Amino acid sequence: MVHIFRRQNVLGGLLLVAFGILGLLLGTSLDMGTAHRMGPGFFPRVLSWLLIAIGGTLAAQGAMASGGETVTRITWRPLVLVTIAVLAFQLLIDRVGLIAATAAVVGVGAVAGRDARPIEVAALAAIMAACTAVLFVYVLNLPLPLWGR
Amino acid sequence: MELLGNLALGFGVAFSPVNLLFCFIGALLGTLIGVLPGIGPLGAISMLLPITFQFQPVTALIMLAGIYYGAQYGGSTTSILLNLPGETSSIVTCLDGHQMALNGRAGAALAVAALGSFFAGCVSTLLIAVASPPLARLGTLFRAPDYFSLMVLGLIGAVVLAHGSVVKALGMILLGLLLGLVGTDLTTGRQRYTFGIGELSDGIGFVTLAMGLFGVADILVNLERSAMPRLTAIVGRLWPTREELRRAAPAVMRGTVLGSLLGVLPGGGAILSSFTAYALEKKVSRHPEQFGKGAIEGVAGPESANNAGAQTSFIPMLTLGIPSNALMALLVGAMSIFGVVPGPRIVSEQPQLFWGLVASMWIGNAMLLVINLPLIGLWVQMLRIPYRLLHPIILLLCCIGVYSLNGSALEVGLMALFGLLGYAFLKLGFEPAPMLLGFVLGPMMEENLRRALAVSRGDASVFITRPISATLLAISALLLIAVLLPKVSRVRQDAFQE
Numbered sequence: 001m002v003h004i005f006r007r008q009n010v011l012g013g014l015l016l017v018a019f020g021i022l023g024l025l026l027g028t029s030l031d032m033g034t035a036h037r038m039g040p041g042f043f044p045r046v047l048s049w050l051l052i053a054i055g056g057t058l059a060a061q062g063a064m065a066s067g068g069e070t071v072t073r074i075t076w077r078p079l080v081l082v083t084i085a086v087l088a089f090q091l092l093i094d095r096v097g098l099i100a101a102t103a104a105v106v107g108v109g110a111v112a113g114r115d116a117r118p119i120e121v122a123a124l125a126a127i128m129a130a131c132t133a134v135l136f137v138y139v140l141n142l143p144l145p146l147w148g149r
Numbered sequence: 150m151e152l153l154g155n156l157a158l159g160f161g162v163a164f165s166p167v168n169l170l171f172c173f174i175g176a177l178l179g180t181l182i183g184v185l186p187g188i189g190p191l192g193a194i195s196m197l198l199p200i201t202f203q204f205q206p207v208t209a210l211i212m213l214a215g216i217y218y219g220a221q222y223g224g225s226t227t228s229i230l231l232n233l234p235g236e237t238s239s240i241v242t243c244l245d246g247h248q249m250a251l252n253g254r255a256g257a258a259l260a261v262a263a264l265g266s267f268f269a270g271c272v273s274t275l276l277i278a279v280a281s282p283p284l285a286r287l288g289t290l291f292r293a294p295d296y297f298s299l300m301v302l303g304l305i306g307a308v309v310l311a312h313g314s315v316v317k318a319l320g321m322i323l324l325g326l327l328l329g330l331v332g333t334d335l336t337t338g339r340q341r342y343t344f345g346i347g348e349l350s351d352g353i354g355f356v357t358l359a360m361g362l363f364g365v366a367d368i369l370v371n372l373e374r375s376a377m378p379r380l381t382a383i384v385g386r387l388w389p390t391r392e393e394l395r396r397a398a399p400a401v402m403r404g405t406v407l408g409s410l411l412g413v414l415p416g417g418g419a420i421l422s423s424f425t426a427y428a429l430e431k432k433v434s435r436h437p438e439q440f441g442k443g444a445i446e447g448v449a450g451p452e453s454a455n456n457a458g459a460q461t462s463f464i465p466m467l468t469l470g471i472p473s474n475a476l477m478a479l480l481v482g483a484m485s486i487f488g489v490v491p492g493p494r495i496v497s498e499q500p501q502l503f504w505g506l507v508a509s510m511w512i513g514n515a516m517l518l519v520i521n522l523p524l525i526g527l528w529v530q531m532l533r534i535p536y537r538l539l540h541p542i543i544l545l546l547c548c549i550g551v552y553s554l555n556g557s558a559l560e561v562g563l564m565a566l567f568g569l570l571g572y573a574f575l576k577l578g579f580e581p582a583p584m585l586l587g588f589v590l591g592p593m594m595e596e597n598l599r600r601a602l603a604v605s606r607g608d609a610s611v612f613i614t615r616p617i618s619a620t621l622l623a624i625s626a627l628l629l630i631a632v633l634l635p636k637v638s639r640v641r642q643d644a645f646q647e
Contacts (some may be wrong), residue, residue: 016323016453038599054320055320074371079369087562090548090561102545105544107541115537124542126543
């Protein structure tokens, strides 16, 4: 008997319920209106309740089933490093520019894999920084700040 | 004869040097991302969207469509040689395609997949040309209640026909609908769920959501997996024997018909078509025991069906403005950024756009045949690129794609958030594609519901007194009841487990 909070359907159902509750709580100030003149709160509230109902059903099904798929182990390294890589791009693009942001996202992103090789990562980051500068800014003319704004 | 005139107009547009070039680029890129596992047409199209903004809408659409059906060609290569689906729509091709490769018939499998796809592509292009104008005329009769009911049918269809749990798919759609409402309410001007953040008042960027769910989340899941399987070499001739052709030809026909029909259905498209075609081939075969051991019908049927389905899924999008799957939802989003409103008026008011796109599909399929068969060696080389070099580049393209859309760094961070959300859902056994469909349909549904109720003075019976709307709702109800019956759901499960 596997612990029920490791089952996919139980956790997934609860996650949906959480989104439904969030939708209701954050939408309390929105006006329901009347059927004739629907307010901005009408549709979100209906959807939130449906989400709670569906999520509840899923969680209940999962809890009552005798078995069911469980969540496999989470590997934290890619999860953390890929997120850091994207956030680095977000922080650097306006302040320092495209070249630095590219090197950062490629460099950190590459380390997220388990078989990263230091020299290869450095070379890839440098090559990609040069390539994006040429391809996106000079060839495709996209409005990207090469050296920050 | 009207058809010939229209097609002539279309070929005139599609044969212009610029459109020809971008049709080729689209087909080439489609094959590339089809071959490479870990990146699909959804991710690729959302990445390339910002670049296409400098083009004419027709040129952009020609290229984006080329990526979608090109991916159906490329996906089979990886399935056959690597036993790893390049695309989700090529999963079933692994079963017999890879066995053929192990038996030394890789060349024949590749050739049959490409030829079958080409045949299916030609037939379904013709189907789009013939079926769209009458459907678009029907579409002009649609009023707000009918549109609302059509979207309900589309969403229910997506749930019933998707593989996996019905309840989970419903949850994904509802969450997508809710996320679609973030931003300023169009009618009342009220801010909803924006947390006072300026960037969110225009709503969540749909490229941001798509890249998070299909770019970043896929990388996260792929990095958890262990090493790639080994490549099977192509030995022997790159041409099927007479006997193989004789067995494959009827399978190609069946796959084409089945795929063309399933592509038009709401929720249909390439993935559903290929799964169903495999099940059908196994059922009609006189030697079902050969399936899974290298039966050529198991490659020919699904590979024709996925290409046919990919193309006919354009029909509801172009004629009614309703996307039938996540990829069409992406294209609807792209068209609205171009200022083109998908719907029944496209065929009559923008004939150049419509017929140009249709003609380009035929040209694109012809190009793909050349790209895939003689150049197969090149694509095999691409498969040797290790994923550790590929995923940082995909991640970079996601960041640049989102940033260059509005020049907003905050949206890049938002993409990371959706990446984590997508990862969580994948870990919990959800399929995130229906979420994108709901996301695009959310605002449209609310708008049509509101309009329908305003006209009927709040009387909800308008949805069942209008014949079109009533029919659509009845079909939705039947679908939903059918899938909940234990017997049907067992058959459905079997079909997807093949």
